[in-house]
Amino acid sequence: MKGAELGIWQFASGKPGLGDMGKGPPRAVAGSRAGTMGASARKRKYEEGLDLSQLPPELLLEVLSHVPPRSLLGSCRRVCRGWRALVDGQALWLLILARDSSAEGRALLAVVRSYLPAVPIALARFCERRPIGRNLIRNPCGQEGLRQWVVEHGGDGWVVDENKTTIPEAPAQTCFVSSYRWCNKKQVLDLEKEGLWPELLDSGRIEICISDWWGARHDCGCQYQLTVQLLDANQTVLDKFYVAPDPIEQWNNNACFQVTHVFSNIKTGVRFVFFQHWGQDTQFWAGHYGARVTNSSVIVRILLS
Structure with a gap:
């Protein structure tokens, strides 16, 4: 190999030349190490620049208000005492609620400010679980079989089947089908566990809307x-609220009806909602030919006026 070619090979490969034996690595390698050290220093400086704890409290609140509530409660709250105090306080959560500029959002914020919880962390749970406007009934259409329901089987008991009629806005087009004896199933909803708090429940500014198909x-x-x-x-x-509509007659073209009710002027002290429905057929046929129930809902709403 010629001398010039040898020199190029030595530089590109980082191998020491014949005259450099025992003198350590060539300058190209040393320069590479220096570059690596410089990059590490810049990285450390960059990471030091990301210390959010150095921000003024009001600016830190603004930054944290863009973090999902679950992450605030699960991760951010554990960072340090200062962050924990912010997450456990009310200012952060009021800032999050204030972002909803809709009529419903403004009404909700006004009610929350007027009836703040005695325990500040309750406001955090409220923002995380979002109980207002959400269906509190679990497994309303039988997507999970009979899970979440306390059931009593009459005749051949409850089963889940596909709807005979499309139910608008249902999360699934399936239903619970009863049998030739009365079948019933129920849920008891703990409103505080869902994210509401006593002061809000007793405010007179909410209503509870019921629906069942x-x-x-x-x-x-x-x-x-x-x-x-x-x-x-x-x-x-x-x-x-209790309702027992007239039975549906045989040969009915897959008749389907919605039952609705709104609890307004709610009395002080409401903490649970008990929901139970029954069904059976009128022909006493073995199998599952009874009432088909689906898309049950219990929704808490804020009164806009």
Whole structure:
């Protein structure tokens, strides 16, 4: 190999030349190390520049208000005592709520400011769980089988089937089908666990909206009943709604109906909602030909006026 070619090979490969034996690495390698050290220093300086704890509290609040509530409670709260104090306080969560500029959002913020929770962390749970405007009934259409429901089987019991009629805005087009004896199922909703707090529940500024769909097969009649109760902390009934519509007759073209009710002027002390419905067929046929129920909902809303 010629001398010039050898020199190029030595520089490109980082190998020492014949005359450099015992003198350490060539300058090209030393320069590379210096570059690496410089990059590390710049990286450390950059990371030091990302210390959010150096921000003024009001600016840090603004930054944290863009973080999802679950991350605030699960990760940010553990960073340091200062961050924990911000997450546990009310200012951060009020800032998050203030971002909703809709009529509903403005009404919600006004009510929350007027009826702040005695325990500040309750406001954090409220923002995380978002109970206002959300269906509090779990598994309303049978997407999870019979899970989340306390069931009593009559006849051949409850099963889940596809809807015979499309239900608008339902999360799934499936339903619970009853049998030739009365079948019932229920849920008890703990409003505080859902994210609401006593001062808000007792404010007189909320309403509880109930909805349930029921129907029949075209070739078999059915019966249906619904009971909804508002309970206090001791499970005492403070208000209730009950309906038992006329049975659907046989040969009915897959009739389907919606039952609705709104609890307004809610009494002080409501902490639970008890929801229970029944169904059976009118022909007493073995199998599952009874009332078909689906898309049950319990929704808490803020009164706009």
